[in-house]
Amino acid sequence: MKSEIKNLPWTALGPWIALLAACSFFATQSDRFLSAENFSLILQQVMVVGVIALGQTLIILTAGIDLSCGFVMALGSMVIAKLAVEQGWHPAFAVGMGLLVTCGFGLLNGLLVTKAKLPSFIVTLGTMNIAFAVTQLYTSSASVTELPEWLTALGKTFEFGSAQVSVGTCLMVLLYVLAWRYLSDTAPGRHIYAVGNHPEASRLSGIPVERVLLGVYVLAGFFYGIAALLSLARTGVGDPQAGQTENLDSITAVVLGGTSLFGGRGIILGTLIGAIIVGVFRNGLTLMGVPSVVQTLITGVLVILAVAVDQLSRKGAR
Amino acid sequence: MATEQIVFEAKGLVKRYGGVTAIDGADFSLRAGEILAVIGDNGAGKSTLIKALSGAVVPDEGEIILDGKKMHFRSPVDARKAGIETVYQDLAVAPAMTIAENLFLGRELTKGGAIGRMLKLLDKKEMLVQATQRMADLKVGIRSMTQAVETLSGGQRQCVAVARAAAFAQHVVIMDEPTAALGVKEGNMVLELIRRVRDRGLPVILISHNMPHVFEIADRIHIQRLGKRAAVVNPKKITMSDAVAVMTGAKLPEEIAPDALA
Numbered sequence: 001m002k003s004e005i006k007n008l009p010w011t012a013l014g015p016w017i018a019l020l021a022a023c024s025f026f027a028t029q030s031d032r033f034l035s036a037e038n039f040s041l042i043l044q045q046v047m048v049v050g051v052i053a054l055g056q057t058l059i060i061l062t063a064g065i066d067l068s069c070g071f072v073m074a075l076g077s078m079v080i081a082k083l084a085v086e087q088g089w090h091p092a093f094a095v096g097m098g099l100l101v102t103c104g105f106g107l108l109n110g111l112l113v114t115k116a117k118l119p120s121f122i123v124t125l126g127t128m129n130i131a132f133a134v135t136q137l138y139t140s141s142a143s144v145t146e147l148p149e150w151l152t153a154l155g156k157t158f159e160f161g162s163a164q165v166s167v168g169t170c171l172m173v174l175l176y177v178l179a180w181r182y183l184s185d186t187a188p189g190r191h192i193y194a195v196g197n198h199p200e201a202s203r204l205s206g207i208p209v210e211r212v213l214l215g216v217y218v219l220a221g222f223f224y225g226i227a228a229l230l231s232l233a234r235t236g237v238g239d240p241q242a243g244q245t246e247n248l249d250s251i252t253a254v255v256l257g258g259t260s261l262f263g264g265r266g267i268i269l270g271t272l273i274g275a276i277i278v279g280v281f282r283n284g285l286t287l288m289g290v291p292s293v294v295q296t297l298i299t300g301v302l303v304i305l306a307v308a309v310d311q312l313s314r315k316g317a318r
Numbered sequence: 319m320a321t322e323q324i325v326f327e328a329k330g331l332v333k334r335y336g337g338v339t340a341i342d343g344a345d346f347s348l349r350a351g352e353i354l355a356v357i358g359d360n361g362a363g364k365s366t367l368i369k370a371l372s373g374a375v376v377p378d379e380g381e382i383i384l385d386g387k388k389m390h391f392r393s394p395v396d397a398r399k400a401g402i403e404t405v406y407q408d409l410a411v412a413p414a415m416t417i418a419e420n421l422f423l424g425r426e427l428t429k430g431g432a433i434g435r436m437l438k439l440l441d442k443k444e445m446l447v448q449a450t451q452r453m454a455d456l457k458v459g460i461r462s463m464t465q466a467v468e469t470l471s472g473g474q475r476q477c478v479a480v481a482r483a484a485a486f487a488q489h490v491v492i493m494d495e496p497t498a499a500l501g502v503k504e505g506n507m508v509l510e511l512i513r514r515v516r517d518r519g520l521p522v523i524l525i526s527h528n529m530p531h532v533f534e535i536a537d538r539i540h541i542q543r544l545g546k547r548a549a550v551v552n553p554k555k556i557t558m559s560d561a562v563a564v565m566t567g568a569k570l571p572e573e574i575a576p577d578a579l580a
Contacts, residue, residue, distance in 0.1 A: 187426040187438040190415075194423055198412040205410070205424030206395050264414045 014309070015257050015273040022277055026284030033287055040163040044155075046279035047168045048073070048234060049246045050272060051227040053253040054179055055106075055220030057271045060254050061183075062196040062216050063263025064113060064120035068105065068128035069224055070247030074240060075135045076102040076228035081144035081238025084151060091150035099225035105131060106221020110214040128247070135240050144238035155233035168230045175226070176272045183268055192216060197264025245296070249278050252303040255310060278302075323350045325521055326371070326402075326490050331380035333366050340366035342545035343380070348490065353512065353522045355532040355553075358542030359565055365494075367542060368525055372404040372492050373397030384489060401488025405479045407495040413468035413475075417460065418442075418449040420467050421482045452485045456514050473504025477511050484515045491515060492523045497531050509535050529558050538580045541565050552580035 026033045052069050059066045080098035083089040089097075105127060112123040154168040183189040194202040195212045203209050231242055257274030259266025281302065285295045327347040333340045341363035348354050358364035369375035371382065373391030382389045384400055391397045394404065411420045422445050429439045449463040458477045460470070467475055476496055483491045493512065497505040509531060516522050516537075526532050532539060533553045541548045541564050548564055549571035556578040563569035571579075 185440055185442075187428060187440060190419060190426065190440065191424075194412045194415060194419075197414045198410075201410040201412050202423070204394060204404075204406060206398065207424045264412065 012258060012267060012270065015270045015277065018256060018306075019273055019277050019280065022280045022284065026280065026287065029284065030287040033284055036161065036163040038283065038287075040157075040160075040165055040169075042276065042279045042283045043169045044157070044164075044166045044234065045283060046275045047166065047172045048227050048231045049249045049253060049278060050172045050275040051175060051223055051230055052243075052246050053250040053257075053271045053275050054175060054268070055223035056250040057254050057257070057259055057266065057268050058179075058192065058216045058223075059120065059220050060196075060251075060259050060261060061192050061263060061266055062213055063199075063261075064213075064216075065124065065251065065261070066109065066120065066217075066220060067124040067247065068109065068131055069124075069220070069250055070243030070245070071128050071131040071135065072102050072105045072221065072243075073224040073227045073231065073246065074243035075105070075131045075138070076225045077231050077242060078135055078139050078144065078238050078240055080151065080228060081147060081232060082139065084148055085144050085146060085238075091148055095151075095225075095229060098228055099222060102225035102228060103218050103221040106217040106219070106224070107214070109221075110217030113217065114210040114213050139238075139240040141240050143240065145236075147232060147236055147238065151229070152233045152236055154230055155236070166234075168233055171226075171230070173272070175223070176269060180268050188212070188215070193264050195264075245299075248303065249275075249299060252299060252306065253278050255303060255306040258310070260310065261307065324348065325350050326384050326523075328367075328371065328382045329380055331367065331370055331377045331382070333363075333370060333375060333377050339545055341370070341377070344542070344545060345547045346371065346540065347550075348521050348523060349538075351516065351519055351521055352537040353516050353524055353535055354538050354540055355524045355526060355536035356540045356542060357526065357529075357532060357561070357565055362542040362565070363545040364525060364542045368492060368494060368523070371397075371523070372402060398486075402490045402492065403483035403487035404492040405476075405483045405494065405496055407498060411467050411475060411479055411482075414466055416464050416466055417453075417470075417478055418446050418463040420478055421445075421449045421452065421463075421485065423482075425486065453481055455518075456481050456484065456511060458511065471504060473500050473507045476500065476504075476508050480508065480511050480515065484518070484520060487520055489521075490523065491520055492525075494525045495527065496524070497526065497528055505531065529562065533558055533561075541571075543567060549574065550580050551578050555580075 032038055052073055056066055056069055076098040079101050080094045083094035083097055084091045109123055109127055112118050113120050154171060155166060157164040157166045183192060191207050191212050194207060195209050199209055232238060253274035254271050255261065256277050257270030259270060278299065281299060282295055285298065324347050329345055331341050331344045344363060344367050346367060356364055356368065366375060370377045373394045373396050376392060389400060412423065427441045427445050428434055429441045446463055453460055458481055460474060467478060480496065497508050500508060512522055512524065512535060524536065536553050539551050539553055539561060541551065541561065543565060551561060556574065560569060560574060564571055564574060
């Protein structure tokens with residue numbers, strides 16, 4: 001444990017510095033920013049993108065990328081909402097079906113990447129459009145309201161000191177801790193890093209590279225399904241247009257969190273910080289009265305900046 | 319010194335790629351406890367021969383015999399399971415991972431108990447202890463097993479790859495150009511390590527273009543020419559230029575002094 005900490009690259013500090021800088025800036029811009037109330041709000045706002053970014057991190061660790069994540073999440077949430085509200089399914093079965101759909105999309109992405117040997121960028125660009133279109137066709141672009149209480153339970157909050165903490169936020173943190181320990185303490189977890197770092201060496205070492213990749217895409221799909229549930233719980237509506245900002249924001253979170261787009265390097269807890277940074281930006285900019293289109297513009301700049309800083313720092317380290 | 323006992327051999331291997339015959343009835347034999355160098359001009363079938371021995375290529379004809387048993391390797395994983403470890407030229411290590419992780423890559427030690435086995439929980443402490451022990455056994459002077467391989471020099475990285483192969487090989491270690499792309503000092507460091515692997519009883523097959531290295535370290539030299547084994551010579555009884563002459567066809571094996579053959 002001690003040696004692990006000693007061997008962390010100094011870049012592991014980067015996300016914390018960025019978070020601190022962002023917070024200091026917004027604190028000077030708005031009196032309301034630095035309050036326990038506001039921070040608990042930010043944590044509630046990031047739970048959807050945070051859980052999507054878990055799946056995104058796994059895929060980026062294998063040197064892939066997922067451009068379909070937010071749209072797959074939206075489809076999953078609509079499947080859950082429609083089955084539970086319109087078809088009268090028990091919420092548990094509806095959730096199960098939603099997870100099946102998101103995992104199915106993960107499997108489809110994974111099969112196209114491993115069996116058809118297509119680049120993940122193109123594959124997921126395609127499935128992004130497919131997932132979006134399927135969602136619109138399935139729902140006729142109409143939202144689903146009056147969700148059963150069962151589905152919004154994760155959005156409930158409880159008092160923690162002077163802050164309101166949501167159950168969903170706790171679930172997100174728990175998933176991060178589990179994913180972190182899985183990646184660092186188990187053989188299959190280390191294989192994800194190995195496959196992303198040097199696929200050929202991994203294959204020659206007897207690691208089943210294709211199976212690892214398939215597993216990663218399916219697991220990512222599972223996280224998108226959980227995110228779908230969180231999205232329903234947070235907003236109380238099944239929105240077929242959901243997930244569009246989360247799609248790019250999840251990549252921003254991963255990169256801000258210090259995971260290399262070239263695969264094999266990164267710490268998943270950094271992604272959580274990255275997601276919070278994204279949340280802090282959106283929240284801070286809203287408090288400053290910046291219109292949401294301009295916020296999108298700024299987050300676009302942010303992701304390019306994060307990749308650029310990451311590249312430069314890695315070059316400097318060599 | 320090497321005994322006469324043959325541990326690994328191949329008879330009449332043939333491999334064709336379309337109309338091209340890469341190896342054409344090649345024989346091969348490795349004795350216990352020796353370093354056997356394999357040399358040959360480009361196109362002599364040297365690398366196809368080695369790929370067949372390490373499982374990377376399935377020969378069309380001929381047989382491969384390990385410890386008296388016929389082998390049918392369909393992949394490098396098969397060969398590895400049979401106890402043949404190969405160190406590949408392009409440094410088959412994951413640079414961002416630690417030395418200990420690389421040593422155990424693909425065969426991590428896991429904790430005992432039902433939960434440990436089910437989740438494949440890593441026994442990091444034990445891997446660290448064994449990694450340190452193995453590197454010390456082979457006198458590889460690297461202090462910390464928890465540093466990333468990319469922080470090492472090229473020679474040190476190659477030492478990690480060699481140590482890994484030596485640690486897990488039951489029968490044979492195959493090394494494909496282990497000193498290519500290394501400086502003089504680093505190359506010598508790797509040669510020294512290969513010798514120590516041999517001295518611990520593991521026979522080594524060494525593929526190299528570097529004649530001085532071959533002559534410095536090999537017990538016998540297998541000369542591959544035109545898809546066949548042209549001769550096996552004793553580096554102590556043949557000059558480098560004669561070996562190269564046989565390799566290029568400037569001299570026939572029959573023209574070599576009989577006592578230089580091994």
